[in-house]
Amino acid sequence: MAGTCPAVALETGPEITPETDETNGDGTVLSQWDSGARPHRHIQIARLVALEIIIVLAISFGRSGVSSILAIIERLTRDVPLAEQTTRMNPSIVPDRPWLDLSYQLFYFILPTAEVLLVLYLLYLAYGQARSLIGFNLAQPWKDLGLGVAICAGIGIPGLGFYFLARYLGINTEVTPANLSAHWWTIPVLICAAIVAGVSEEVIMVGYLFTRLRTLNWAPVAVLITSAVIRGSYHLYQGFGGFLGNLVMGLAFGLIYLKTKRVLPLVITHTLIDIFAFVGYALLAPYLSDFL
Numbered sequence: 001m002a003g004t005c006p007a008v009a010l011e012t013g014p015e016i017t018p019e020t021d022e023t024n025g026d027g028t029v030l031s032q033w034d035s036g037a038r039p040h041r042h043i044q045i046a047r048l049v050a051l052e053i054i055i056v057l058a059i060s061f062g063r064s065g066v067s068s069i070l071a072i073i074e075r076l077t078r079d080v081p082l083a084e085q086t087t088r089m090n091p092s093i094v095p096d097r098p099w100l101d102l103s104y105q106l107f108y109f110i111l112p113t114a115e116v117l118l119v120l121y122l123l124y125l126a127y128g129q130a131r132s133l134i135g136f137n138l139a140q141p142w143k144d145l146g147l148g149v150a151i152c153a154g155i156g157i158p159g160l161g162f163y164f165l166a167r168y169l170g171i172n173t174e175v176t177p178a179n180l181s182a183h184w185w186t187i188p189v190l191i192c193a194a195i196v197a198g199v200s201e202e203v204i205m206v207g208y209l210f211t212r213l214r215t216l217n218w219a220p221v222a223v224l225i226t227s228a229v230i231r232g233s234y235h236l237y238q239g240f241g242g243f244l245g246n247l248v249m250g251l252a253f254g255l256i257y258l259k260t261k262r263v264l265p266l267v268i269t270h271t272l273i274d275i276f277a278f279v280g281y282a283l284l285a286p287y288l289s290d291f292l
Helices: 041-059 061-076 098-107 110-127 141-169 186-215 220-233 240-260 264-288
Strands: 086-088 174-176
Touching: 041 061, 041 110, 041 186, 061 186, 061 220, 098 186, 110 186, 141 240, 141 264, 186 220, 186 240, 186 264, 220 240, 240 264
Parallel strands: 086 174
Antiparallel strands: none
């Protein structure tokens, strides 16, 4: 029931506590943990939490991970080497009808937005709070912004270098981050795509998943590795470079979250990286085609 459970303490791991007490026949209070009260109540709650996590992943990034695994299998079984293949992100759907193309682009933002709202709702039901619980609020906007920009510089530049290394080693496709037709709304849509990606990935894969797995008393290192592996898996469609790069980024983001208990700096970092990739590519690709 909302409001009945305290906020999660990530350092020690939140415990699953009974929601109500029962009474004996003589009117004395009998805790659900006492012998004779509902046995295995905590196990039942843990199973429900685990089921909730599975469902959330099944409709969000777990599903994307399975889709990416199938995609990399399909790519590896082509006659063309992986390094000679291209991954096109943010494509136009109907480039000859701009108004319909824009409608499609906006439509694709609905599902990830709904997924974020869903996990925030589930966190609220479980703990009586959601955005403040995972640090997805404006309690310290300038500090979060500064940290987000610093992480972007520390991860974004090495990440670009790793992409070129993966291309050189032949373990990644050529990734073209922006493939929309040129219209007045192209840049705003790419910025919105970056924001949606940053919010959905960090709120779900870090804020929500870390909180719920720690509620199940998973060790921090197990939570960290699980989240990072899932993050890497749903980037496999780009190649093994995409998997490894995002695995490392997931580990870094997870460590930062465990330290700060705030997901907003990670959202800012992710959004900035994607804006630079999407908008930067859209603006510079015509002039750098030979280099890229």
